[in-house]
Amino acid sequence: MKCYPVPRENLVLSIDNLKDDIPEEYLSHKECYENVIRKGSVLYDIFSELSKDRKHKAHQAPSNAYRISDGIMQNVNPFLLHFALFVPAITNQATPEQQAEFLKHGFGIIGTYAQTELGHGTFLRGLETTATLDLETDEFVLNSPTLTSYKWWPGGLGHTANHCVVMAQLYVKGKCHGPHLFFVQIRDIETHEPLPGLKLGEIGAKMGFNTADNGFLGFHNFRIPRNNMLMKNSQVLKDGTYVESKNEKLTYGSMVFVRVYLLSDMAYMLARAATISVRYSAVRHQSHIKPDEPEVQILDFVIQQHKLFISIATSHAFKICGLWLWQTYSKVMEDIGKGSMDRLPELHALSCCLKTTSTRDAGWLIEQCRLACGGHGYLMSSNLPSLYTTATAAITYEGESTVLLLQTARYLIKSWKRAMEGESLPATVSFLSEYFNKRYNKWENTPKGIVDGLKLVVAGVTKMCAESIQKHVSRGQQYEEAWNSSSVQLIKASEAYSRALLCEVFWFEVDKVSSTLSNNLAVVLKQLAELYITYWALEKRGDLLVYTTISKDDLDKLQERYEELLALIRPNAVGLVDSFDIRDEILCSTLGAYDGRVYERMMEHALKSPLNAETVNQSFHKYMKPVILKHKI
């Protein structure tokens, strides 16, 4: 803990509470929760101390909160949404007076953000929770009219938070004004008992995130002051007058923020998986390459390099694209501050498809890393299973992947139409105009040529989608039906777009920065970028053959180059994952620790299993013994 400059005497709880006696995978669901509250409370305490120092701005820094809890606890912190969504929702959507009031206790309350319901997720208009203005008492009455209207999923809601921001359909004088946000206390601060009129609990065990305390919440005529509606953008006055928001899209901001953030989060998860599996593959010896020589490091098998090096490269790709997307995000937010929202749709389209592609890629690449470690990767002590179950959740949360891809597709189709009408397009989609105007080059077997080719694929698929929609419309479907009929292809357009973006940004940003680096470093970074691009050119060769002038001979050369790159990267592989610089305490893996003591750690970890504390388990005497003795001769 020496890295956190908070004097011990300032803390209410002892820092020793951060230690685990038993590895978490041996605990019950309930014990897991209690364990994370023990550790999370210490961190919350440290955080509150840090936040007194203005430099740290911890109170408004979800990514710091996340990192710290992640590193120390190897787990999702049920206090996470306090920083990641609760406080940001208030600071973005409440008036300055409301902010002062709602946040006056600082770390004295613990909040979460309750949007998703049992029956509705990404489709917000379908939410069923109601907030009805009672003009007489100047209050809103919150209700959950159906089972499906129960809030369901918010992290920290089950047993941890005592406040939340709730999204509910606003009803004033019998008229529905759609979903709005409300500040709601849900538990007593002293006793922590749920307030009367609420049904509150946790939603049960999940594939991962089992310390996140995801909860459910139902309202029965639950009253809050009118002023608890977050009124920065739209308002309800005392007399019931509804004042509309000037721009609905302003509420986008925080959702885009989290999606942008996820890109670098996935880079980090992938870096951890790559570190574990590459180090293990350097320690593990198995089988021979030359029959007369000793067993080899499995990292010397080309097929193992094929499985693992793409994860190293992808982690860098996500990191660099994440930074690029941050810059775009900041610029767009700056523009919005100046009153221009022109680039908001572009940012939205970029963040939707990149969020989806990065979370999906991270998921299957982590699994590929795990499977590359053979059976041992299946042990919880390798930490690869948890990395997967945590990463894969991101495919769904903060916008379901298919829904998001279709949003980007909508932007591509709109942009295609604008290209056809001769309008100029933002730089990130200007290739559509070039394609429409048939300004494109012959295939060139270089990274830049591949990037150009991948863009041709996006343009070609987008054009085909536009034609498919048109075809269905001409056969009598409404536009939205035709959209649905074409959705398999629309998803493809969106996926192709994110792939082209990732390759382009990775290659050109590396190229840009490499002149500022030592020659040795620049060479290695370029190898990784080229590996990434070549990998995807080969994966997508079907598309390239359809939409570009690439030849079979070009593909053979790319395959050969790909195998060359694997051989070039091999000597640096362990160095490359070491350079991710992830501490053993964060890796938390018997297979991936820096010292390479794989088998010793595996045995030590196994011996901590409570089952191994006794040579004979009680269930033998109770159940097995009578059955087997029945048969003994």
Next chain:
Amino acid sequence: MKCYPVPRENLVLSIDNLKDDIPEEYLSHKECYENVIRKGSVLYDIFSELSKDRKHKAHQAPSNAYRISDGIMQNVNPFLLHFALFVPAITNQATPEQQAEFLKHGFGIIGTYAQTELGHGTFLRGLETTATLDLETDEFVLNSPTLTSYKWWPGGLGHTANHCVVMAQLYVKGKCHGPHLFFVQIRDIETHEPLPGLKLGEIGAKMGFNTADNGFLGFHNFRIPRNNMLMKNSQVLKDGTYVESKNEKLTYGSMVFVRVYLLSDMAYMLARAATISVRYSAVRHQSHIKPDEPEVQILDFVIQQHKLFISIATSHAFKICGLWLWQTYSKVMEDIGKGSMDRLPELHALSCCLKTTSTRDAGWLIEQCRLACGGHGYLMSSNLPSLYTTATAAITYEGESTVLLLQTARYLIKSWKRAMEGESLPATVSFLSEYFNKRYNKWENTPKGIVDGLKLVVAGVTKMCAESIQKHVSRGQQYEEAWNSSSVQLIKASEAYSRALLCEVFWFEVDKVSSTLSNNLAVVLKQLAELYITYWALEKRGDLLVYTTISKDDLDKLQERYEELLALIRPNAVGLVDSFDIRDEILCSTLGAYDGRVYERMMEHALKSPLNAETVNQSFHKYMKPVILKHKI
């Protein structure tokens, strides 16, 4: 339990022990084990009763054992390996006299099969456990000379089994004769204590299979009678003479058996995932297709059909290919009985690549089903997470997937060389000869045409691999080095081969059987087979464009046909999964039950969480309260 015709009075334990009070996901690792022993012991008892009836042959029927435990317990039974590997190892590798001796207690002993070690898995020659003959005492002395030589992974070994079959390097008079099998008692039958000279325990928590009680085992000068070596094929005589096995390959049999079996097991797991996700998609309403109409069943989204129908089709494909492979297996075993082992390499090649492809496909398709259920698919109560973590283990166990694919590739390369030399080839690879002799047709846009095209891909990639190996050899590499250098492509050849096999067998077996079916049923089955083939033609269009004469226009037509098939299957989708006929007790899913009460079940299940038994968890008072009260104004 009424389906098992065992009178209650014959059982030692009460059948009530099969019920769960608390869903398993809320238990600790240790409680999980104790829970499964409670239930597993009852099943073992029922089984032993059933086995008295010769019709059931339960003692030698691993698949029945597996099914029954799977159905009732939703979990892997630590007694499974007794039936699946322990008894078969003895019946296949021990002499009749040994069998009578070792199995004399029938169900009075519980066994497992200990092969894998901490340091070695699929590469058997690398195993380190030693069994050294002591001529003086006529015993073998078992030792684990290193940490990596500890047995590690065998199911049931940790705390359940009291016997096992151990694979160890046989040493006689200072000479190593390679890995052999030994019958070893490891725990006292009465007290269940590990015998002196053994280190025994469980290996810890895993991604799944947490009730399988996978264990470790170390030997320290542990003595067993010489006769405990399984001596059906090779023998060690009293004077230390080693009698070699007539055919080493005879030991293949049981490994092939399990691999063949896995195909139908994966069909069954996929059927469960498809049932859950299709039913849920019929219950779940979300968003609109036409703006002016109510929210639709999400199954009406074409992209949802795209995600799910392939799983229905694949389950049938695996089932049908599994049956076909069984027939091949039986025929080959019959031939071996008659002294001919000609088809053993072919069977080995088929079972290796089909095992790998079916387990991999099952894994990602189950994940696709889970993700298609949005956030709710992430809940343990959906049962989709467990289906995935169980299915994905099969990618590794019983032969690591990459190793197996390379074995099939070796067979393909050998066959290609034989084709070049004009030798005739078995039917399953005769297309290589045709390709070599340039006897192949122009592309035909039909299922049969696609199957032919997929075979051309296999031949084309195989040829390329052979050339690549040749190229590396001509550049100075040894053959095995060249093999390693070409392995990315070799894997591709193997994968392409299994895909062609699956498509061919599925299509032609359905075609063959359809004349015996009602017209309505034949139509639907053919739609599924065509969907499967078309799906894979589109997925593999890069290969088809390279190795066949398919045109871009053909691909567009296939895409259109694919979307037509989705629309044709949609009205039958729920009927198709109902026809898998999986009982709710086996599905064990809040999302997938037959009655469609999704949301009610989810809430009922959540309320069973022990955390929800109290409104305030003790950790609040102990940890959270002091921290938050520090800040309250």
